[in-house]
Amino acid sequence: MARAKLTDRFVASVKAPPKGRLEVFDQDVRGLILRVGPTGKKSWVFRYRTADGVQRRYALGIFLNDLDQSETETLPEGDAKRQALSLFQARALARDLINKVGVGQDPSSRREHAIEEARAEPIKSFNDLKDAYFKAVETGEWRPREKPKKASTIVRERQMWAAYIDEPMGELALTDVTAPRIKGLLRDLVAKGNGTTSNRVRALLRQILNFGLAEDKLIANPVDKVKALAPERVRDRVLSDAEIKSIWEVLEDPTGLLVPDLNPKKPYQSLQVSEHVRLILKLLLLTLARRSEVAGMRIDELNLEQSAWTISGNRTKNGKANFIPLSPQAKSVIERALELRQQLGLKDSPFVFASPRGTQTAITSNPVSHGMRDICRAIGIEGATTHDLRRTAATNMASERLKIPPFLIGRILNHSGETGGAAAVTMKVYALYDYAAEKREALGKWGELVAQIIKPQQPKK
Structure with missing residues (x-):
């Protein structure tokens, strides 16, 4: 078995063995093993001995290929062995297990008990x-x-x-x-x-x-x-500039708007959308992040001094952390969200958008979707969803207006990879390159375009 001082670059670049699997022991943390399978899939394993002297192995999780992740990031909540882990996180988890083994605990016993219980x-x-x-x-x-x-x-x-x-x-x-x-x-x-x-x-x-x-x-x-009974709908809804402007105006101030209701005695209801939800909808448009990612935004993910937001891999769809540079427009929205958090007495919450049901949970995605639906119904926009904000932003970036390269838009969207043509080749060649500066420039241009759409400059007389 090989032994090496593991680094992010080494772990990301190590290749699959010609046959079988490769195991590399970490020189820094005793018992931590990087395992590379014949297909190149990488995972973390912890080797230890029980109090009875029995040698065991404990699966920690798969490798999170993320060179952008800060080493100050804490471990994800919940059961870490089901997570995608960076080298830093795997080491932290292994050190924790070393301490547990040192006081006589067996990390594998709880998992085995749960499996046997389910089988019985x-x-x-x-x-x-x-x-x-x-x-x-x-x-x-x-x-x-x-x-x-x-x-x-x-x-x-x-x-x-x-x-x-x-x-x-x-x-x-x-x-x-x-x-x-x-x-x-x-x-x-x-x-x-x-x-x-x-x-x-x-x-x-x-x-x-x-x-x-x-x-x-x-x-x-x-x-x-039984075959699938419905065709899969591929959504292609892109909001026009006029629709973006109308929605943004409501996000600024929904006062006086009515939503159609099915109740014949009261066919209209006042539009009720909290400021939390309205701020989330703004960020969906400005950052191109997913609904759950924005709603679950954590305080420790933000670095406002550097205008940056880093979403850890355990919160993204593909398990890869995503570094999102914040445009001035997006940063301003987040600053308002933090002010609101303070005003509502939620300063002890780890979340930017804490749930009204408790400070230790984030607002869920449902009120965000419902808010978007009600806003569109109130102003007569049909068929628009929260995901259409993300698609609208990406489409405008790729258009003649901004001319952002497709592979860079893919990086901003945190897609696993682009398909077809030069974009796919470029992504493979530069898979380890950060693109932070390019992403910042692209999101900055998009933020400026949004500002121009919602408040068009008056022609000089």
Whole structure:
């Protein structure tokens, strides 16, 4: 086994071995191992001995290829072994485990107990199988795509089960979970206008039943006989300058606006959108970040002196940290959010947009989506969503107005990689290059364009 003083650059550049797997021991932290599989996939492992002298290995997580991440960043909350970890985070976690082993604890015992407990429980109903499935994905035992599911993905799957599957199918015996029943459930969703949701429900059902198949609880997966009933909609909605201006004006002051209501006795309701939500919507347009990333913005992610926001990998869709330079316009919005946080007595919260239900949680994505929906209904804009703000910004950047290169827009959007043509080649060649200066210039230009759109300069007389 090799031994080396691990660095970010070394870990990012080490190649897959010709055969088998490569393990490199870290010289700085005893027991920490970088494992490189035959496909080049990298992960962190901690080797230790129990109080009885038994040598064991404990999987910490996959490698987070992130050279932008500051070494002052704290470990992500929750179960770190399911996270993508940088070298700094893996070392911190390994040191913590060294301390636990030193006082006689066995890190593997808790995980093994959870797995055995899940296996021991009888599975008779669909709800039983669902419970076993979620325990298996949470412990990391079941990895449908050969990597642990992110905690946020598991939360969404639980919400989907509760909203669409639990009532019509949860209490069914496994033998009664048939293709006709599944097709009936999906047809009901399509009939209610939830076509895309029906596809997501089908995908979740397939995963849960595949788990049951692997556990020998089923002899076949009935979802295999049910095709997706709705075409996948590829959204291409881009807001016009006039729409951007109208929405921004409401984000500044929604006073006096009414939202159409289905109640015939009271066909209109006053538009109610909190300032927190309005500030989040502004940042979605200015930073091109995702809704959950902005809503969950943490104080320790911000460096306002350097006009920078770094989202850690455990909060992004692709598991890679994203460095977002803040334009003057975006920085101004965040400064107002921090003022509001102080005014509302939320200064002890780790979040910029703390939930009104408690300072230790962030505002959820739902009120942001509802706020965007109600604003658009109040001013007569149809078919616009929060994600359209991100698409609108990216489209304008790529247009003749700003002429930002596609690969750079991909870096700002934190996409895993661009497809096709020179952009894909460029991304492969310069995968380790930061592009911080270029991103700052691009977002600065976009911020200036937004400022010009919302307050166009009057022609000189």
